[in-house]
Amino acid sequence: MADAVSLKNKGNDAFKQKDWPGAIEYYTKAIELNEQEPSFFTNRAQANIKLEAYGYAIADASKAIEIDPNFAKAYYRRAVANTAILKHGDAIHDWKAVVRKNPADKVAKAQYEACQKMVKRDAFLKAIEIADAPSAAEGLDLESMVVEDTYDGVRLKDEMTQEFVNDMIERFKNGKKLHRKYVFQIILAVKNLVYEEATMVETIVAPEHKLTVCGDTHGQYFDLLEIFRLNGFPSEKHGYLFNGDFVDRGSWSTEIALLLYAYKMMYPKFFFLNRGNHETDDMNRMYGFEGECKAKYNERVFKLFSESFSALPLATLIGDKYLTLHGGLFSDDAITLDDIRKLNRHNQRQPGQAGLMMEMLWTDPQTMPGRGPSKRGVGLQFGPDVTKRFCEKNGLEAVIRSHEVRMEGYEVEHDGRCITVFSAPKYCDSTENKGAYINIESDYKLQFNKFDAVPHPDIKPMAYANNGMMSMM
Incomplete structure (x- = not known):
């Protein structure tokens, strides 16, 4: 365990230096020595989030939850990763779990509320989606659009110059x-x-x-x-x-x-x-x-x-x-x-x-x-x-x-x-x-x-x- 913690600390140092691949390498070595410490997985999840490897981050957070179902940080990491790949329906359950475990966490509560709004927005956009919606150019009359004399830039005519x-x-x-x-x-x-x-x-x-x-x-x-x-x-x-x-x-x-x-x-x-x-x-x-x-x-x-x-x-x-x-x-x-x-x-x-x-x-x-x-x-x-x-x-x-x-x-x-x-x-x-x-x-x-x-x-x-x-x- 002492060797594993030492490797985790080296991973933390690499993370502070914004060396995300290096951090992942150290966290992985720590996990190889001790697969039952959930924080090793959540640390690696955060480094994967920085590298936009959100699927890997979700897998790491899920493993941490499997080891310790009460580990709020693991739900937090998984919620962030699911949000990043627009899986708001999955993320909302984890944000809810974080709030339930840490009711005083104002940041988590704000994230949960933001996620609820995104789920509602996604449902609304899907409901009003029209297959052949009119173009936003419809009714746009460039000919009659005036460029004011106060505009201090070069004028554009028909061709780019x-x-x-x-x-x-x-x-x-x-x-x-x-x-x-x-x-x-x-x-x-x-x-x-x-x-x-x-x-x-x-x-x-x-x-x-x-x-x-x-x-x-x-x-x-x-x-x-x-x-x-x-x-x-x-x-x-x-x-x-x-x-x-x-x-x-x-x-x-x-x-x-x-x-x-x-x-x-x-x-x-x-x-x-x-x-x-x-x-x-x-x-x-x-x-x-x-x-x-x-x-x-x-x-x-x-x-x-x-x-x-x-x-x-x-x-x-x-x-x-x-x-x-x-x-x-x-x-x-x-x-x-x-x-x-x-x-x-x-x-x-x-x-x-x-x-x-x-x-x-x-x-x-x-x-x-x-x-x-x-x-x-x-x-x-x-x-x-x-x-x-x-x-x-x-x-x-x-x-x-x-x-x-x-x-x-x-x-x-x-x-x-x-x-x-x-x-x-x-x-x-x-x-x-x-x-x-x-x-x-x-x-x-x-x-x-x-x-x-x-x-x-x-x-x-x-x-x-x-x-x-x-x-x-």
């Missing part, structure tokens, strides 16, 4: 907003552009050209600008592919979305956007983007963004060599690139809990062969053998995906056939990770580049999330 983009970058750096007419104009233009693109966009890198692949940016606007500063701004010879999760968590999500959309307007054939699991309504309601849109602009802006997100392609094939998609591979070996090509994403606005779209947005690699349950509690995990078969069957060199923090900003796995790239350094101001991006030239060799986070104004992540529960994550 470098002058407008430069002004937008500076406005956002200084905490200013775009005029709402221009916000509507940009979102509508990009919605129409991406709607006409294939579910899997196919592109090549021409001689003397370069394509940069970026992973999650999650509302970290100043770190996005650092990518452009280090690597060059988009142009007709320097294309970019942003591989989903532009928004949520970080508190400059509207700024990132609008800047990426402006570049898509300016370079529609050289600037690409894949959908991520956070370009979805339920995640946007939980993790801040909906609240940010309403706070900085209005609800209609969020609804238009939502429509544009559902129109985004789900994958990009680069030079017939690299399939780039946000999450990863599939539950069925029979799936091919042709199945992605044939997928009509416009028939299903949100990814749901099963199916091809959900798997493209949510799955993760694992080190073990075969397939396994998701550490997130959503989707599944796929092993190196799954990746090898998929790449060989489809003539690919590798799959490039994002969706997960990597401490060095990227990781090459599965014998070089699965590459993760993540472009939000010091993620949520709480993880000491680097960011990364990948440059690809006409020889199709992958050039990995790492970068550090840069300072930003003192606005915390999740500043616009609509419930206090997020502070527990």
